[in-house]
Amino acid sequence: MTKKINLTKMKFLIAALVILSVMSINAFSAPKAKEIKKVETKKIEPKKAEPKKAEWKQISLEPDLDGDGIKDKIDVDYAVEGNNVRLKFTPYIFGEKAKFVKGKSVEKVISKSEFEAKFDTFIKGFISEYPKKSGISAKPNTQAQTQAPNNKKPAETKVNEENKKTAVQNDTSKNEKNIKNNTEPQKTTNMEKAQDSIIDKNKKEDDIKGNAKTETPKNTNPSKGSHSYIKEFSAQRPKNLTFNFQYDKHSPKDMDEFVFIKTATSIKKEPNSSSKTIKSASYSQKYKTTGIVGSKSDEWYEVFFDNQLGYIPKSAAEKREFDWNDMMNKVEKTNKFINEALSANKKLYVLDDYTPLGGGENGKRDKFGNRANQSEFGYLDKTFKDYINIPDRTIMVVDEQNDKYIKVKIDAYDNGIYYLKPSTGKYLKDAGITGEITRFIYVDRASQNEMVIEKTGDNWNVVTSSFVTTGKDSGSSFATPYGTFLIAYSKPVMQYTGSDNKTVVGDAKNAVRFSGGGYMHSIPSLFEPKNTREQRKAATAKKIGTYPESHKCIRHYDDQIKFIYDWLGNSTPGHKEGFRVPSVPTVMLVK
Numbered sequence: 397m398t399k400k401i402n403l404t405k406m407k408f409l410i411a412a413l414v415i416l417s418v419m420s421i422n423a424f425s426a427p428k429a430k431e432i433k434k435v436e437t438k439k440i441e442p443k444k445a446e447p448k449k450a451e452w453k454q455i456s457l458e459p460d461l462d463g464d465g466i467k468d469k470i471d472v473d474y475a476v477e478g479n480n481v482r483l484k485f486t487p488y489i490f491g492e493k494a495k496f497v498k499g500k501s502v503e504k505v506i507s508k509s510e511f512e513a514k515f516d517t518f519i520k521g522f523i524s525e526y527p528k529k530s531g532i533s534a535k536p537n538t539q540a541q542t543q544a545p546n547n548k549k550p551a552e553t554k555v556n557e558e559n560k561k562t563a564v565q566n567d568t569s570k571n572e573k574n575i576k577n578n579t580e581p582q583k584t585t586n587m588e589k590a591q592d593s594i595i596d597k598n599k600k601e602d603d604i605k606g607n608a609k610t611e612t613p614k615n616t617n618p619s620k621g622s623h624s625y626i627k628e629f630s631a632q633r634p635k636n637l638t639f640n641f642q643y644d645k646h647s648p649k650d651m652d653e654f655v656f657i658k659t660a661t662s663i664k665k666e667p668n669s670s671s672k673t674i675k676s677a678s679y680s681q682k683y684k685t686t687g688i689v690g691s692k693s694d695e696w697y698e699v700f701f702d703n704q705l706g707y708i709p710k711s712a713a714e715k716r717e718f719d720w721n722d723m724m725n726k727v728e729k730t731n732k733f734i735n736e737a738l739s740a741n742k743k744l745y746v747l748d749d750y751t752p753l754g755g756g757e758n759g760k761r762d763k764f765g766n767r768a769n770q771s772e773f774g775y776l777d778k779t780f781k782d783y784i785n786i787p788d789r790t791i792m793v794v795d796e797q798n799d800k801y802i803k804v805k806i807d808a809y810d811n812g813i814y815y816l817k818p819s820t821g822k823y824l825k826d827a828g829i830t831g832e833i834t835r836f837i838y839v840d841r842a843s844q845n846e847m848v849i850e851k852t853g854d855n856w857n858v859v860t861s862s863f864v865t866t867g868k869d870s871g872s873s874f875a876t877p878y879g880t881f882l883i884a885y886s887k888p889v890m891q892y893t894g895s896d897n898k899t900v901v902g903d904a905k906n907a908v909r910f911s912g913g914g915y916m917h918s919i920p921s922l923f924e925p926k927n928t929r930e931q932r933k934a935a936t937a938k939k940i941g942t943y944p945e946s947h948k949c950i951r952h953y954d955d956q957i958k959f960i961y962d963w964l965g966n967s968t969p970g971h972k973e974g975f976r977v978p979s980v981p982t983v984m985l986v987k
Contacts, residue, residue, distance in 0.1 A: 451475060457519075461499075463528035466490050470522070481506050482622075485522060502704060505622040525703045621698055621705045623667060625687040629653040631717070634724045637849070638857045643959040646862040650684055653717045655697045656942075657681045661712035667696035674706050680942050683708070685715065716843035718861065719987070723838040723847055726985045727856070730791075730880055731832040733807035737793045744827040745804075746882050747772060749788045750912050759785065764809060766877045767869070769948070770912030772823060774806070774814030784809060788912040789881040791827060791983070808880035827882055828981065835982040837883075837916075837960070839950060841866045841876055842987070844941050846950070848960060860959060863941025865951040867914070873947040877911050881984045884909045885968075885975040886961050890917050892947070905954065906961040910984040918954040920946075 452475045461468040469488040474481060483506065487499035502522065506514045631653060641647055648654075657677045664671040667690045677683070683699040688710060690696045695710040737744055749772055759768030762784040771785040778801055786792075786806065795813070796803035802816040802824075834851040844866065848859045869875035872895060890907030891900045904920035919933045940951060952960070965979025 459523050461487055461523060461526045462489055469496060479508050481508060481511060485519075487522075487526065500704065503622065504620075522703065527703075620686045621689070623689040623698065625689055625698075626692070626695060628687040629685055629715075630687075631721065633720050634856075636855050637720060637724060638855055640857050641860055642963070643860040643956070646953055646956050647858075647860055648682075648718070651682065651718060652720065653685055653715070654682045655685045655699060655708060655713035656716050657683075657708070657713050659712045661709055663699065663701075663706035663708055664696075665706065667698070667707040668694070669709075671707070674704070675701075677708060677712070680938075682716075682941070683713075716845075717840075718843070718845055718847060719840055720847070722840075722987060723836075723849070723985065724856070726838070726880075726987075727833075727836050727849070730807060730836075730983060730985070733793075733811070734791075734829060735832055738829075738831070742793050742795075744829045745792050745794060745824045746827045747786055747788055747790045747792070747823055748825040749823045750884075750909075752913075761785075761869075764878045765869075765875060766879070767874055769874050771877075772816065772820050774804070774809075774816060776814065778815055780815070780817065784814065786814070787877040787879055787881070789884060789910060791829075791880055791882055792824075794824070797821070808878075829882070833981055833983045835978070835980060836985055837910075837982065838985045838987070839864065839866065839876065840987045841878075841944065844943070846952075848963070859963065860956070862953065862956045865940050865942070865946050866944045867946045867948040867950075868944040874914075875944065876914060876946075876948060876950060876986055878986050879911070881911045881986070883964070883978055883982045883984055885977045886964055887974050887976065890915050892920065904949075904951075906957045908957070908961060908964065912948070914948045914950070916950045916952060916957060916960065918952060918957050920949075920951065 452473055454471055454473045457470040457472060458467045459470065460466065461470070468490050471486045471488070473484040473486070476482075482503075484501055484503050486501040488496035489499060491497045504518060506518075633652070639649075657679055660679055661677050662673040663675040663677050663683075665674050666672075683697075683701050683706075685697045685699050687698050688695050689698050689707070690710075696707040697710055697713055697715070699706050699708055734744060750770055761767055764784060766785040766787055768785045771787045773780075773783040774786040776782045776784075786809075790806060790808065792804045792806045794802060794804055799818060802818060802821055804814050804816060806812060806814060836849050838847045838849070840846070844863055845861065846864045847861045849856045850859050851857075867874050867876040886906065886908040888907075889903050889905055891903045892913075893899055894901040901924075902920055902922040904915075904917035906918050908916040910916065919937050921929050921933045921936065923929075936951070937953060939945065940953060964976070964982060966976035967979050968975060968977045971977075
């Protein structure tokens with residue numbers, strides 16, 4: 397019985413993958429290459445007849461991989477092993493000498509329960525990310541409709557290499573006729589039908605065997621290897637967040653979870669030191685990571701780059717991320733705090749404790765890591781003993797006020813209740829917030845990056861993102877403070893002082909003040925020596941996205957902060973000091 401079931405399973409898999417090959421070509425080939433010309437299925441016999449050994453079979457796809465308008469080839473070898481389908485994709489590029497040139501193979505294992513999502517995503521990614529010829533961009537054919545599969549076995553058409561270009565042109569004219577005749581839209585694509593047949597068949601077989609099946613959550617990431625993960629990185633982006641960037645020059649598109657190279661190392665083909673080196677990784681480079689593999693005593697980051705997998709020793713890198721989920725959680729939490737206050741007819745305040753070019757005391761760090769620089773004490777109770785440091789521009793609500801204390805609630809610091817001394821009341825200013833915040837800037841100090849979002853309708857959209865440099869906590873500088881801050885204003889140029897906190901020694905452009913003397917700004921530089929100023933700025937720019945080293949501010953690439961500066965707008969034109977208050981209230985979230 398089991399043998400019969402396995403045979404049936406194999407037949408369905410072959411039929412499904414053949415249909416998939418047709419679909420892949422129609423969907424991804426260039427306009428000159430739309431029909432599959434050769435689908436070969438061959439059985440590769442194992443050296444020894446072993447009943448438990450998987451049988452490998454092969455089909456061929458013919459997409460335009462390098463974007464030159466001529467069909468290339470992908471050989472897909474596959475075998476069913478228990479609940480998994482093992483695949484090997486080998487690309488062949490049709491070269492100038494009318495011969496196929498073999499490319500680098502990529503192996504992948506897909507569980508049958510995840511086949512629907514992963515195969516479709518992987519083959520699309522493999523084709524779209526394959527290196528294109530200079531000056532040519534691959535464009536998918538969005539006009540052609542997918543033809544329904546024919547129940548009869550198609551006649552095999554052989555195309556020799558010398559006549560390939562002519563055959564491609566003939567294929568194009570044939571497809572154009574098919575497009576005209578096929579006017580009825582299909583409700584289900586061939587790809588979906590093929591995937592459904594595999595999944596439905598597997599479910600029937602599980603029912604026959606009496607095995608209860610628990611469906612594994614689908615992961616559409618096409619860049620995972622076959623090694624078992626000690627820890628897998630598979631964070632999903634929030635559903636109410638879109639990525640229609642307005643400025644993306646410095647915005648990584650597929651680096652939600654990545655590793656930062658802290659020590660120069662080699663990227664290996666397999667997770668062991670004796671494996672072949674496929675690339676050298678230099679300090680400060682960043683690679684997308686899918687998980688940690690190996691053993692507890694020999695751990696490796698699995699990384700994905702240039703459409704291939706590699707492995708980096710864990711000791712040479714550190715895991716970082718663009719934490720979209722934490723950002724959205726903080727956004728929702730902040731707006732909930734604001735909406736509850738407004739619903740209760742409570743006014744929102746900010747702490748306004750800033751002296752231009754002033755320093756303020758250092759003091760010990762509180763439980764949130766903030767020092768007393770340009771801050772006020774927020775006591776935990778009415779005894780005025782234990783306290784936290786409340787930085788300038790912190791948003792809060794006043795719950796109670798008398799001649800002994802001011803009781804405030806601050807969402808950013810554990811949604812806690814804190815007590816201010818009456819003398820601190822002079823620093824509380826009306827925040828001018830009359831509704832929920834629709835613009836946020838989120839800064840992750842651990843990962844040295846920044847995300848800027850704006851609300852449109854019911855959804856949020858990422859306007860831009862980038863790597864940055866935040867403040868370093870040392871004797872002569874401060875860490876960028878943790879918290880939720882209402883941006884005060886921006887100005888064309890920010891000057892900064894030297895070690896004496898009095899003498900102006902340098903400046904930076906497009907400065908946006910968010911807390912005390914903490915600004916978002918361009919690459920800063922000292923005035924002297926003048927003849928090396930641009931060289932020094934270039935050296936500082938190379939450090940962006942590495943480690944904290946500013947005095948408190950957040951450094952940006954010059955063009956990145958210029959975009960944010962303009963995006964914030966100006967509700968106070970003609971200000972005598974040139975201050976530009978944002979066109980709408982904008983909040984900075986510092987993680």
